Amino acid sequence: xxxxxxxxxxxxxxxxxxxxxxxxxxxxxxxxxxxxxxxxxxxxxxxxxxxxxxxxxxxxxxxxxxxxxxxxxxxxxxxxxxxxxxxxxxxxxxxxxxxxxxxxxxxxxxxxxxxxxxxxxxxxxxxxxxxxxxxxxxxxxxxxxxxxxxxxxxxxxxxxxxxxxxxxxxxxxxxxxxxxxxxxxxxxxxxxxxxxxxxxxxxxxxxxxxxxxxxxxxxxxxxxxxxxxxxxxxxxxxxxxxxxxxxxxxxxxxxxxxxxxxxxxxxxxxxxxxxxxxxxxxxxxxxxxxxxxxxxxxxxxxxxxxxxxxxxxxxxxxxxxxxxxxxxxxxxx
Ligand code: G3I
Numbered sequence: 340x341x342x343x344x345x346x347x348x349x350x351x352x353x354x355x356x357x358x359x360x361x362x363x364x365x366x367x368x369x370x371x372x373x374x375x376x377x378x379x380x381x382x383x384x385x386x387x388x389x390x391x392x393x394x395x396x397x398x399x400x401x402x403x404x405x406x407x408x409x410x411x412x413x414x415x416x417x418x419x420x421x422x423x424x425x426x427x428x429x430x431x432x433x434x435x436x437x438x439x440x441x442x443x444x445x446x447x448x449x450x451x452x453x454x455x456x457x458x459x460x461x462x463x464x465x466x467x468x469x470x471x472x473x474x475x476x477x478x479x480x481x482x483x484x485x486x487x488x489x490x491x492x493x494x495x496x497x498x499x500x501x502x503x504x505x506x507x508x509x510x511x512x513x514x515x516x517x518x519x520x521x522x523x524x525x526x527x528x529x530x531x532x533x534x535x536x537x538x539x540x541x542x543x544x545x546x547x548x549x550x551x552x553x554x555x556x557x558x559x560x561x562x563x564x565x566x567x568x569x570x571x572x573x574x575x576x577x578x579x580x581x582x583x584x585x586x587x588x589x590x591x592x593x594x595x596x597x598x599x600x601x602x603x604x605x606x607x608x609x610x611x612x613x614x615x616x617x618x619x620x621x622x623x624x625x626x627x628x629x630x631x632x633x634x635x636x637x638x639x640x641x642x643x644x645x646x647x648x649x650x651x652x653x654x655x656x657x658x659x660x661x662x663x664x665x666x667x668x669x670x671x672x
Contacts, residue, residue: 340617341665342366342402343624344580347389350396359624359652361400366448366618368405368579369393370630376414378439382422382431385438394446405579405620406443408451408505409436410489412470419471428475432485433492440496449501449577449618451541452493453486457506457522459515465529466522481529494536504530505541505579509565510606512557520565531572540569541579545622546606548598549587555598558606563613570615578610580622582629582645583657586636595644600656603647607664614671619661626650 342364349356360367371377372389380386397404410432423431440450458468467473467483478484493502504527509520523540530537542565550556566576583602585595610616623629625648632642642650647658 340366340403341619341661342368343621344368344370344407345393345396346370346623346628347372347393349628351392355652356625356628357396359648360396363624363648364400364402366403366405366620367393367397368407368620370623371414373406373439374408374411374414375419375435376416379416379418379435381416382418387442390443394443398446403448404443404446406440406447406450406500407579408454409439409493410452410456410472410485411454412468412472413455415471423471423475425475428472428485429488432472432476432488436489436492436496440493440500444497445499447497447500449503449539450493450497451505451579452489452502454505455507456483456486456504457519457526459518459522465525466519467526480533482526482533482535486526486530487533487535490530490535490537501538501575502536503539503541503577503579504537505543507543507545507580510542510544510546510558510562512559512561517561520561524565524568527569527572527574537574539575539577539617540565541577542566542610543622544578544581544606544610546581546583546602547587548583548585548595548602551587553587555602558609562609566610566613566615570613574615575617576610576613576615577618577620578607578616579618579620581606581619582622582631584631584636584645585643586631590639590641592644596656599644600660603657604660604664607661607668611664611668614669617671619665621646621661624648625652627652 459466476485627650
């Protein structure tokens with residue numbers, strides 16, 4: 340199953356983008372509109388128009404719909420810090436899930452229930468991120484209280500949705516990735532030990548064609564081992580946010596596209612070896628709307644080309660490589 344994240348504003352306004360999605364995406368997820376901040380203008384009100392728009396688009400086009408995300412340390416509303424306290428945090432979280440999960444009940448293939456809860460450098464036991472949710476509803480257990488509450492509530496509210504823990508920086512061979520991977524797997528194991536409902540691991544896969552050091556990064560043994568471990572725990576694995584930045588590839592476009600395509604090929608070849616991997620989503624579909632171009636990341640001022648379609652919505656080499664990788668992947672249930 341393959342698809343991408345959607346820029347909902349562009350979906351409303353750009354017919355060529357809408358057409359490309361209709362032609363290419365089997366599963367979609369909103370880049371922002373299902374997040375806590377965008378959905379919650381005030382503590383007592385909800386804004387569903389944009390999320391509903393994507394849900395309707397997915398339904399009309401028989402696409403699967405992912406929910407991203409319920410709990411995250413970013414894109415929280417401005418009122419969060421002053422309003423949410425240890426005394427009311429659980430109630431705020433449960434009510435949020437009841438309203439949002441309840442509204443889309445039966446329509447969601449999988450929810451990223453908790454996103455990016457591990458940040459080893461924050462120094463907390465278990466490697467947990469010292470996030471706004473951790474501060475008000477972290478507790479002292481091996482599984483932070485907010486994570487337990489979020490997954491249990493999500494299961495109660497929408498029992499058919501696959502419940503996923505999603506994170507980044509767990510793909511590579513370098514030490515930081517290995518440590519983060521270990522902390523994430525530790526969390527998932529503890530969740531299972533505590534009987535907390537969990538169905539999948541989301542591996543974001545924001546990766547690089549070439550690293551800052553000029554070398555091609557390695558995605559191999561550690562990644563394979565993590566996916567195998569998740570499979571042995573009975574979990575599915577989803578590549579949830581893949582893109583390949585070409586920030587450190589020299590300027591010539593052909594060379595950049597080849598480097599990006601080569602990375603798509605080797606990365607997808609590696610992850611799709613394992614039958615636990617059931618979905619591949621890129622974080623966007625066209626370079627016209629990639630988040631990577633929100634910041635001027637290339638020192639030569641050129642825009643990045645990290646996605647299967649370029650800014651003119653023409654397929655680049657990475658597209659053919661992605662299609663091929665999905666075609667030749669061993670069948671899975
Ligand atoms: O919609 C408002 C618009 O009304 C306002 O005028 C404008 C001014 O800044 O902001 C718009 O909101 C932006 C939103 O994207 C929608 O485009 C936010 O500022 C901007 O911060 C937000 O960025 C998103 C980012 O998450 C938030 O941290 C990116 O689009 C989105 O691609 C990115 O996605 C994350 C995943 O959720 C988790 N994994 C990493 C990934 C990339 O950072």
